[in-house]
Amino acid sequence: GKVKPHTEIGGKSAKGPEMGRAFAYVILGGGVAAGYAALEFVRLRSDAAAGELCIISDEEVAPYERPALSKGYLLPEGGARLPGFHTCVGANDQLLTADWYREHGIELILGTKVITADVRRKTLLTSSGETISYKTLIVATGARALKLEDIGGSGSDAENVCYLRNIKDADKLVNVMRSCPGGDAVVIGGGYIGMECAAALVANKIKVTIVFPGKHCMERLFTPKIAEFYEKYYASKGVTFIRGTVVSSLEISSGKVTTAILRDGRRLPADMVVVGIGARANTALFEGQLAMEKGGIKVNGQMRTSDASVYAVGDVAAFPVKLAGGDVRRLEHVDCARRTARHAVAAALDASGGVGDIDYLPFFYSRVFALSWQFYGDNAGEAVHFGDPDLAASPAPKFGAFWVSAGRVAGAFLEGGTPEEYAAIANAVRRGAAVKDVAELALQGLAFVARE
Ligand code: FAD
Numbered sequence: 001g002k003v004k005p006h007t008e009i010g011g012k013s014a015k016g017p018e019m020g021r022a023f024a025y026v027i028l029g030g031g032v033a034a035g036y037a038a039l040e041f042v043r044l045r046s047d048a049a050a051g052e053l054c055i056i057s058d059e060e061v062a063p064y065e066r067p068a069l070s071k072g073y074l075l076p077e078g079g080a081r082l083p084g085f086h087t088c089v090g091a092n093d094q095l096l097t098a099d100w101y102r103e104h105g106i107e108l109i110l111g112t113k114v115i116t117a118d119v120r121r122k123t124l125l126t127s128s129g130e131t132i133s134y135k136t137l138i139v140a141t142g143a144r145a146l147k148l149e150d151i152g153g154s155g156s157d158a159e160n161v162c163y164l165r166n167i168k169d170a171d172k173l174v175n176v177m178r179s180c181p182g183g184d185a186v187v188i189g190g191g192y193i194g195m196e197c198a199a200a201l202v203a204n205k206i207k208v209t210i211v212f213p214g215k216h217c218m219e220r221l222f223t224p225k226i227a228e229f230y231e232k233y234y235a236s237k238g239v240t241f242i243r244g245t246v247v248s249s250l251e252i253s254s255g256k257v258t259t260a261i262l263r264d265g266r267r268l269p270a271d272m273v274v275v276g277i278g279a280r281a282n283t284a285l286f287e288g289q290l291a292m293e294k295g296g297i298k299v300n301g302q303m304r305t306s307d308a309s310v311y312a313v314g315d316v317a318a319f320p321v322k323l324a325g326g327d328v329r330r331l332e333h334v335d336c337a338r339r340t341a342r343h344a345v346a347a348a349l350d351a352s353g354g355v356g357d358i359d360y361l362p363f364f365y366s367r368v369f370a371l372s373w374q375f376y377g378d379n380a381g382e383a384v385h386f387g388d389p390d391l392a393a394s395p396a397p398k399f400g401a402f403w404v405s406a407g408r409v410a411g412a413f414l415e416g417g418t419p420e421e422y423a424a425i426a427n428a429v430r431r432g433a434a435v436k437d438v439a440e441l442a443l444q445g446l447a448f449v450a451r452e
Pocket residue numbers: 028029030031032033034056057058059065066067068069070112113114115140141142143164165166282285313314315316331332333334335337363364365366367
């Protein structure tokens with residue numbers, strides 16, 4: 001049934017404290033997953049009535065491709081700016097500006113935070129005091145950056161301490177970066193944000209020291225051998241790595257950090273600090289109302305939560321990954337946001353129950369300096385390296401690894417591949433290519449997947 005805004009819902013009159021708008025479908029959150037969910041909705045329901053779908057976001061702008069924030073947005077010149085990178089530009093699809101939503105009758109409620117959700121009553125209360133009702137809710141609240149305060153530290157309020165999750169953060173980072181040309185940056189964390197921001201800082205002629213507790217950068221995905229390649233490459237660009245320790249405090253003067261003090265007592269001068277110490281899924285609205293797993297909202301293969309009217313997608317969703325034997329995973333990556341969003345919308349709009357379970361091939365990637373890598377699948381089992389990650393041999397080396405588990409390729413990483421080669425490794429993982437001899441696999445490298 002089609003529900004128009006400002007109408008009655010559930011037999012209740014829209015009056016008094018219940019007053020507010022009602023929509024058949026509400027997407028909560030306005031990030032990557034929200035944008036792709038809206039596009040899928042329009043594709044599948046070209047006959048949708050205006051006002052059937054609404055998106056509520058606490059950001060001030062229509063959904064955009066978040067990956068641009070740590071790449072194009074931080075370029076020293078000619079950086080990517082909105083409206084240029086609204087969804088779905090990264091996927092070579094339509095550019096969904098605010099006008100697109102209007103033209104398709106989708107209500108875009110921006111700059112509005114949902115402060116409570118009542119799953120039983122199917123209502124959301126917003127920061128502006130409005131109660132919005134839904135028949136079907138798609139939770140796309142994503143994740144937030146962990147703060148220094150979350151791990152027992154302090155200093156987040158300083159003028160030159162930067163995080164990177166949204167446009168506001170990116171604008172602050174750009175301003176701070178431009179305020180200290182030739183200065184020193186301390187980057188806390190050696191994960192995605194740390195590595196991508198470090199590369200951007202170098203491009204902006206800032207001297208970078210990265211500090212993280214592990215032995216290597218990107219420790220959860222990279223093998224030590226892979227990590228060493230990137231660390232050497234970064235070192236050749238002037239980046240210093242301080243491993244196996246943490247920043248224990250920040251010295252602040254007149255509202256600005258001047259020095260980062262390490263646990264071992266070392267003092268690092270800092271004109272700016274970038275913090276990338278992980279993300280937490282935004283689940284708080286639904287704690288105690290929906291089943292949770294892996295730090296996210298648990299869903300089935302249709303992206304449906306423990307409540308039949310509520311779906312969850314993107315960073316916030318923990319879903320069964322068939323390729324990993326049905327293991328429930330929460331993946332904080334853009335391809336996952338795009339695909340889970342589409343799948344949830346297809347399932348939610350499908351009255352016949354014909355939409356099957358999602359069969360997702362995990363896909364992560366990054367681009368830094370002149371480098372570019374892709375990873376598919378699961379980094380489980382024995383890592384078998386191939387190719388030569390030697391910078392002296394080639395400034396643009398091509399190398400990678402297969403993860404072999406129970407005699408099959410479970411995961412694959414490739415730096416410097418062509419589109420065909422990336423497709424070939426993805427295919428080998430998807431098919432679970434059989435490996436008879438790992439020594440031979442190491443020698444064959446990409447020839448192994450070309451044969452596949
Ligand atoms: P988000 O995009 O985070 O969107 C969540 C939305 O919900 C936000 O608009 C948020 O403001 C809103 N929201 C949350 N709570 C509320 C509330 N209570 N009320 C109203 N609105 C709310 N992945 C890759 O695979 N490759 C990359 O290169 C890459 N680069 C990245 C670079 C950066 C800087 C960041 C931060 C992430 C990057 N990622 C990358 C990860 C990718 O962007 C995320 O996986 C993706 O954005 C997840 O989409 P989402 O819609 O689930 O969450």
